[in-house]
Amino acid sequence: MSEETEHARMTAITLAMEGIRAADPVRVIKDYLRFSGEEVVLRDGTRLPVRGRVIVVGAGKATGGMAKGLEEVLGDRISGGVIAIPEALAVEYARELRRVEVVPSTHPKTSEKSFEAARRVLEAVKGVREDDLVIALFSGGGSALLEHPVEGVSIEDIAETSMLLMRAGADIFELNTVRKHLSKIKGGWLARHVYPASCLALMISDVIGDRMDTIASGPTVPDPTTFQDALAIIGKYQLLDKVPRAVLEYLRAGVEGRVPETPKPGDKVFDRVVNRVVASNRISLEAMAEKARAMGYSVIILSSMLEGEAREVGKVVAAIAKEIRAHGRPLQPPAVVLLGGETTVT
Known part of the structure; x- marks a missing residue:
């Protein structure tokens, strides 16, 4: 040579390491926010009062590190919480985290462990009050790691539908449009469960363009997509006769207005939500x-x-x-x- x-x-290696450093989940969180004793203050100047409980939830491959960084910033001010991370990382972070509980889940295929993780997350935010602060941490893989199916659709139905779409060549935006319309936690639904508490959602993006409604399928973000969009994607990839019948029936019920749409822009549940991308390809x-x-x-x-x-x-x-x-x-x-x-x- x-x-x-x-x-x-050596220059390429040095620059690659700099890019990785900029996305290090522990460092990113510690650099992005500080705790004054009465407020969480973000790097952009946004201030969120801390009066009641601080509850941490989330899911993703980088979320264990994000939670570790958050514990280093907030310490014992964190009341508790639950995060879902890949099984291979769960033991490590269960040892390192003191205030936030780790639930092992599966990726890239959704499973019963994903369902259990979602139940645990929703239980953690049940009964929150207006003076509580929920901090949600999401990163790549969150869509598979955290799932709560709608009534009549099983976790196996969602897993099968997701795999069919991926094999057919659906992109992440299309895949997550369908996922959001089969879920009780994605597509803004977590924000509804958290309301009336304040919610700060911090995200590490693995999505081209950093669309927050697509990162982990946007649990705290207004969903601009519709049941009609989801059904059209199934049709585009000629899967109408291949996806589980329960999935097709639920999407059609949504198109006909027989089941509620995902929370949309303008819904009051987002009035108390702050969504921020803290690391990404662009950054x-x-x-x-x-x-x-x-x-x-x-x-x-x-x-x-x-x-x-x-x-x-x-x-x-x-x-x-x-x-x-x-x-x-x-x-x-x-x-x-x-x-x-x-x-x-x-």
């Missing part, structure tokens, strides 16, 4: 760009929304690198080109 190549490799790219500039490189973030077949995307990225070396476009070397998103391999 040439000296030039080795230098480039990591910005941290990497700052580090690269400090190292003396010309820097461009081409996109934080990269999608497509990995082998084809790779050809485009290589062509950009060749253009920079040969003609100094779009940057003069030495240069760092940053891209983020989610490519696929087929």
Whole structure:
């Protein structure tokens, strides 16, 4: 390996580590909020009074670390709570967390453990009062780890429907549109369970574009999608005769107005909810760009929304690198080109 190549490799590793550091769940939470003794103060200046109980709930692959960071900030002011994380991480965080209970769950396939986790979360917020504060922590994987089916639909029905959609090529927005309309906790329903308490939802996004209604299927976020949308997605992928009958019947009941829609923008339950994305692909790219500039490189973030077949995307990225070396476009070397998103391999 040439000296030039080795230098480039070490630069890439340094920048990758900076991006990972920007998304470290413990660090992110500790950097994003502080506790004054009477208020939780967010980095953007938002203040939430702490008068009653502080209850922590959540789900996701990074949520154990988020809860750890929160305990380091709030300490014994946390009254209790429940989070659902992957089984492989549960033992580790059960040892580390003192105020928040860990419930092991499954990912990527929803299971009875996901149902049990959701029951535990809803039990934790049952009976909350106006002066209580519920802090919800969500990250990638939350949709599978936390699930409470609607009446008449089983957890197995939801798992089967999700797998059918994924195999058919549905994207995360489509998948979660359907999930939200089969759930008592997703699509804004957790916000309704938490009302009239105040709710602070902190999210680490694994979703291109950081749509909060899609991260963990948006338990505390108004849902802009409808039963009609969910049914149309099932039809788009020619699954009307393949999804469980109970799923199809429930979605059709929703279209006909026989069961309630998910909570929508303008619903009063969101008046006391603060939703924030605290880490994401975009935020990591910005941290990497700052580090690269400090190292003396010309820097461009081409996109934080990269999608497509990995082998084809790779050809485009290589062509950009060749253009920079040969003609100094779009940057003069030495240069760092940053891209983020989610490519696929087929």
